[in-house]
Amino acid sequence: MTPAARVQAAIELIDQIAAGRPAEKVLTTWGRTSRYAGSKDRAAVRDLVFDALRCWRSAAVLGGGESGRSRMLGVIRQRGEDPETIFSGQGHAPAELSDAERDAGRAPDGDAALDLPDWLAARFRDSLGAATEATAQALRARAEVFLRVNSLRGTVDQAVAQLAQDGITAEPHPLSPTALRVTEGARAIARSDAYLSGAVELQDAASQAVVDLLPLGSGSSVLDYCAGGGGKALAMAARLGGGRVDAHDAAPRRMADLPARAQRAGANVRIVSEPRGAYDLVFCDVPCSGSGAWRRAPEGKWRLTAPQLADLCVTQAGILDRAARLVAPGGCLSYATCSVLAEENADQIRRFLERSPDWRLEVARQFLPSDGGDGFFVAVLRS
Numbered sequence: 446m447t448p449a450a451r452v453q454a455a456i457e458l459i460d461q462i463a464a465g466r467p468a469e470k471v472l473t474t475w476g477r478t479s480r481y482a483g484s485k486d487r488a489a490v491r492d493l494v495f496d497a498l499r500c501w502r503s504a505a506v507l508g509g510g511e512s513g514r515s516r517m518l519g520v521i522r523q524r525g526e527d528p529e530t531i532f533s534g535q536g537h538a539p540a541e542l543s544d545a546e547r548d549a550g551r552a553p554d555g556d557a558a559l560d561l562p563d564w565l566a567a568r569f570r571d572s573l574g575a576a577t578e579a580t581a582q583a584l585r586a587r588a589e590v591f592l593r594v595n596s597l598r599g600t601v602d603q604a605v606a607q608l609a610q611d612g613i614t615a616e617p618h619p620l621s622p623t624a625l626r627v628t629e630g631a632r633a634i635a636r637s638d639a640y641l642s643g644a645v646e647l648q649d650a651a652s653q654a655v656v657d658l659l660p661l662g663s664g665s666s667v668l669d670y671c672a673g674g675g676g677k678a679l680a681m682a683a684r685l686g687g688g689r690v691d692a693h694d695a696a697p698r699r700m701a702d703l704p705a706r707a708q709r710a711g712a713n714v715r716i717v718s719e720p721r722g723a724y725d726l727v728f729c730d731v732p733c734s735g736s737g738a739w740r741r742a743p744e745g746k747w748r749l750t751a752p753q754l755a756d757l758c759v760t761q762a763g764i765l766d767r768a769a770r771l772v773a774p775g776g777c778l779s780y781a782t783c784s785v786l787a788e789e790n791a792d793q794i795r796r797f798l799e800r801s802p803d804w805r806l807e808v809a810r811q812f813l814p815s816d817g818g819d820g821f822f823v824a825v826l827r828s
């Protein structure tokens with residue numbers, strides 16, 4: 446496919462997403478049914494669609510309309526490229542621009558320039574104050590690719606050297622001693638020896654930094670109460686140096702790949718369907734808005750509603766209360782989200798402490814996308 450044909454494909458997919466179809470489903474169906482598209486085309490079209498999703502609102506203002514065509518025009522203008530070379534009408538390229546399209550569009554301002562819906566921009570300001578703009582701007586850019594070096598398999602230097610053999614360049618990142626930022630060759634990771642042998646895992650740097658803050662003494666009994674795919678369970682098992690982590694999730698199918706991932710990593714993870722106390726540490730990586738990770742999953746910015754956010758907060762409080770009952774006396778309860786919104790983070794912990802006077806806060810830390818990784822919050826409480 447030519448670059449312009451890829452833009453035309455993205456335009457059609459954006460129209461489907463705007464009509465309410467989930468982006469991942471739209472992209473998978475297109476990839477499966479477009480036999481002319483090779484893997485590079487699929488990756489390029491995906492990048493274009495995600496660029497538009499990250500900058501959905503500003504692209505519409507700059508492109509002068511809300512259609513897929515206008516939004517892609519906005520994305521191209523935002524990049525400083527000449528739209529006439531892409532909207533040429535030749536071959537599979539988008540049709541030529543009309544005079545009206547050439548004249549439409551203006552530089553976005555206010556909340557449109559932040560690429561947040563108005564109601565969320567207000568919550569960002571309440572939560573982040575002076576850091577609002579930098580956070581919103583960071584969420585408009587593509588996320589970097591990070592790896593976690595699995596200390597059960599080797600050192601950071603060994604992992605860097607092993608990755609280099611497959612043409613992947615990576616360098617340490619200050620957010621965590623186990624974090625590597627991939628600077629070249631990211632698309633080769635999934636078939637690299639380093640990945641297949643469990644020396645590295647794909648994991649955001651702030652996600653690793655969250656695990657670094659957990660009290661994981663050797664011999665601790667640990668429950669990951671919302672284990673999901675198990676990224677943090679594996680990181681905790683590595684920090685325990687071979688010690689076991691129990692993994693639980695209300696939707697056990699989400700942990701389907703965890704046994705294979707644990708085996709590859711040499712990590713001791715046991716799935717438990719009905720956890721019973723008492724653990725030295727119960728870690729709750731609760732379901733949340735995902736607002737700290739909207740670079741990777743930008744659709745959430747535009748689909749999330751205020752009632753959904755309120756429901757999530759109720760779920761989070763319920764998880765905290767249930768998980769607290771699984772902690773041994775003197776043990777720790779930890780709470781984490783990939784959100785930057787105070788109502789899911791500091792406010793949630795403040796309300797828990799108000800209704801649970803036996804607990805005290807030991808650690809609270811908010812990571813922001815402007816730190817380099819995703820936005821994450823973590824709190825550690827002791828009974």
Ligand SMILES: C[S@@+](CC[C@H](N)C(=O)[O-])C[C@H]1O[C@@H](n2cnc3c(N)ncnc32)[C@H](O)[C@@H]1O
Nearest residue numbers: 671672673674675676677694695696730731732
């Ligand atoms: C943010 S994800 C966890 C991600 C995971 N810790 C990781 O690092 O890959 C939140 C998980 O919480 C689970 N969940 C939702 N409600 C729950 C509940 N009431 N109890 C336990 N887990 C729940 C979801 O199924 C989801 O897998």
